[in-house]
Amino acid sequence: MLTLASDFGTPYPAAMKGVILQQTDARLVDVAHDFPRQDVRTTAFWLREVLPYFPPAVHLVVVDPGVGTDRAAVVVRAGEHALVGPDNGVLVPVARELAPDGEFEVFEIRGQEPASSTFHGRDVFAPAAAEVHEAGVEGFSTRPEFEATDEWVDLSFPDPDLGTDVCRGEVLAVDDFGNAVTNLPGSVLDTLPEHVAVNGQEAPVAESYAHVDAGQWLVTVGSHGNVELAVNRGRGDEAFGVEPGSPVELRAP
Amino acid sequence: MLTLASDFGTPYPAAMKGVILQQTDARLVDVAHDFPRQDVRTTAFWLREVLPYFPPAVHLVVVDPGVGTDRAAVVVRAGEHALVGPDNGVLVPVARELAPDGEFEVFEIRGQEPASSTFHGRDVFAPAAAEVHEAGVEGFSTRPEFEATDEWVDLSFPDPDLGTDVCRGEVLAVDDFGNAVTNLPGSVLDTLPEHVAVNGQEAPVAESYAHVDAGQWLVTVGSHGNVELAVNRGRGDEAFGVEPGSPVELRAP
Amino acid sequence: MLTLASDFGTPYPAAMKGVILQQTDARLVDVAHDFPRQDVRTTAFWLREVLPYFPPAVHLVVVDPGVGTDRAAVVVRAGEHALVGPDNGVLVPVARELAPDGEFEVFEIRGQEPASSTFHGRDVFAPAAAEVHEAGVEGFSTRPEFEATDEWVDLSFPDPDLGTDVCRGEVLAVDDFGNAVTNLPGSVLDTLPEHVAVNGQEAPVAESYAHVDAGQWLVTVGSHGNVELAVNRGRGDEAFGVEPGSPVELRAP
Numbered sequence: 001m002l003t004l005a006s007d008f009g010t011p012y013p014a015a016m017k018g019v020i021l022q023q024t025d026a027r028l029v030d031v032a033h034d035f036p037r038q039d040v041r042t043t044a045f046w047l048r049e050v051l052p053y054f055p056p057a058v059h060l061v062v063v064d065p066g067v068g069t070d071r072a073a074v075v076v077r078a079g080e081h082a083l084v085g086p087d088n089g090v091l092v093p094v095a096r097e098l099a100p101d102g103e104f105e106v107f108e109i110r111g112q113e114p115a116s117s118t119f120h121g122r123d124v125f126a127p128a129a130a131e132v133h134e135a136g137v138e139g140f141s142t143r144p145e146f147e148a149t150d151e152w153v154d155l156s157f158p159d160p161d162l163g164t165d166v167c168r169g170e171v172l173a174v175d176d177f178g179n180a181v182t183n184l185p186g187s188v189l190d191t192l193p194e195h196v197a198v199n200g201q202e203a204p205v206a207e208s209y210a211h212v213d214a215g216q217w218l219v220t221v222g223s224h225g226n227v228e229l230a231v232n233r234g235r236g237d238e239a240f241g242v243e244p245g246s247p248v249e250l251r252a253p
Numbered sequence: 254m255l256t257l258a259s260d261f262g263t264p265y266p267a268a269m270k271g272v273i274l275q276q277t278d279a280r281l282v283d284v285a286h287d288f289p290r291q292d293v294r295t296t297a298f299w300l301r302e303v304l305p306y307f308p309p310a311v312h313l314v315v316v317d318p319g320v321g322t323d324r325a326a327v328v329v330r331a332g333e334h335a336l337v338g339p340d341n342g343v344l345v346p347v348a349r350e351l352a353p354d355g356e357f358e359v360f361e362i363r364g365q366e367p368a369s370s371t372f373h374g375r376d377v378f379a380p381a382a383a384e385v386h387e388a389g390v391e392g393f394s395t396r397p398e399f400e401a402t403d404e405w406v407d408l409s410f411p412d413p414d415l416g417t418d419v420c421r422g423e424v425l426a427v428d429d430f431g432n433a434v435t436n437l438p439g440s441v442l443d444t445l446p447e448h449v450a451v452n453g454q455e456a457p458v459a460e461s462y463a464h465v466d467a468g469q470w471l472v473t474v475g476s477h478g479n480v481e482l483a484v485n486r487g488r489g490d491e492a493f494g495v496e497p498g499s500p501v502e503l504r505a506p
Numbered sequence: 507m508l509t510l511a512s513d514f515g516t517p518y519p520a521a522m523k524g525v526i527l528q529q530t531d532a533r534l535v536d537v538a539h540d541f542p543r544q545d546v547r548t549t550a551f552w553l554r555e556v557l558p559y560f561p562p563a564v565h566l567v568v569v570d571p572g573v574g575t576d577r578a579a580v581v582v583r584a585g586e587h588a589l590v591g592p593d594n595g596v597l598v599p600v601a602r603e604l605a606p607d608g609e610f611e612v613f614e615i616r617g618q619e620p621a622s623s624t625f626h627g628r629d630v631f632a633p634a635a636a637e638v639h640e641a642g643v644e645g646f647s648t649r650p651e652f653e654a655t656d657e658w659v660d661l662s663f664p665d666p667d668l669g670t671d672v673c674r675g676e677v678l679a680v681d682d683f684g685n686a687v688t689n690l691p692g693s694v695l696d697t698l699p700e701h702v703a704v705n706g707q708e709a710p711v712a713e714s715y716a717h718v719d720a721g722q723w724l725v726t727v728g729s730h731g732n733v734e735l736a737v738n739r740g741r742g743d744e745a746f747g748v749e750p751g752s753p754v755e756l757r758a759p
Contacts (some may be wrong), residue, residue: 018557109543118727
């Protein structure tokens, strides 16, 4: 199985699929091709949320603002999964999640002479992902074009500040519904009252969206286990006035 | 074969696919993941138009504004097809279409302890759909987690009022081209003149879009067999000033 | 393998897939379903860029502003590939690319009685594509419903005017990043200085986007081998004030 994720829109992902299908009969599964353009951090967040639900697979990820520069191309082995993409940190948070004890290995892809300077998804990453799939997540690293390395670009999400009266964190991502996902663990809501103040504005804590009336604000624990700012049948990001990176302060009102 | 439909955008459908692929090797086919957000009625319309073209399959449908409340999770057996989703009516019109004589059976999904209150697509419906696929459309209902029920939420589209001089109906949906699909059967155009009045505005009846000039309004029989309000190379909904739910009156001018 | 491309958005492509899967177990791969609505020329350009990366396949293409008129439905055999779609030129540029020496064959699809006048993607092209897939790219043409023809609608892109001091061409397409792809071959940049004037405005020639600062304009050779007008982490079409069809003049500043 080989999954694909990018910020390409269409039709560039199809060129990658064509290249891959020249090399392998693997099942292909699209994760998303509309990740925010060249937004490595948000893509890294969503990959960490979604890829762990997959059975062992090779995951091709191309959100690559540095294409054609000297940034490395890498394969990351994380447990029974392999991640293929640019060395810009986008693969790291999900690799930590997928690898037992968070211990993953990084291999640089060497010896490529890409046909273009602007589309390494097609010319470097897709052929490498197909090759890793064919060689296997265990076996690929014996091939000379993959060289183990200890140098790679890290990326991690900020830790929240969890006090007894006040919790401070930030918005990591906003989903297509407008729900604002924070880095505050859902457990912080256990010790807070039924209404909380979010950045000074009161909102009820609710089990899910439809536990409040349509159009009403709420704070809930999202499917990722984190605190989420939402509006039933509306957009939480607009109501709470937040976007990725916005600070979030949660306290008793 | 297992189809997927939702209002999720991306990347949540990929999480459902990961869960499913842990349980089955079924072929997966996306129907759409951009159905109008939490719009049960419009989704029900499109499913009724599209799913009958598929060979026997399990169809996973998650447009679920009541996620996390006490609305039931159900499997509907309709002929050789099974539909898996929330009990909010979204599955009913297509079930009537797929079942011989419109007689379908409903089973409540029991005993789930979902990991989240906000993403039952991933935590309830995807595993159930995979299980139904593996057990088979005939066989799944012998398993204890599926319990036959006679209580379920109905949903039907309004019948048009077909007079000899005037036909009154409404817009059921607007497609991505802007064509406004009504609930008036195409046969009403047989007895009307070559020009008709739609809500008081004249338009020609045409066999297809390009039978009128670019930018011109027309009334035609759409691919679903119903009267459709359209503009050649333009948007019918904007020209006729209608949206889903708008009344449509058709008469000789 | 059977690829699908259209300007349908959703969910109409799913109806085509259902029809196809009634007839064949072929692997289905989406190329794109958001090609600019009824824009035959832009779709023809992207197909030419993307489909040659695929292994031998049947390619279903439905961008069909003349649906329901007397425009023909055709299958084009180009090397080991077959292209199925309307006879409006959309298949021609990629057929020239796929066929050895550019010599392709055209067959008219005969004897169809489509269920609708407005959705031949579902009622004519999908069943024909499935049939071509099952009969094989060599074998399908012995069947009576495919009739060889020498009459078909041509489509080609304009040749650029390559002078020693000035090169004149035009924008063929703008991709989802906003990069404006011209018909000027990348080789013209070899003889130009490191800065060029594009329609009178100076911009550096760069190997890839990130070789200039974020927000800066650049001229590069895109993944198709043509000159591309771009902005690092921005939209080239907006910066250079161009859209498909815009003239592009390139010279030393």
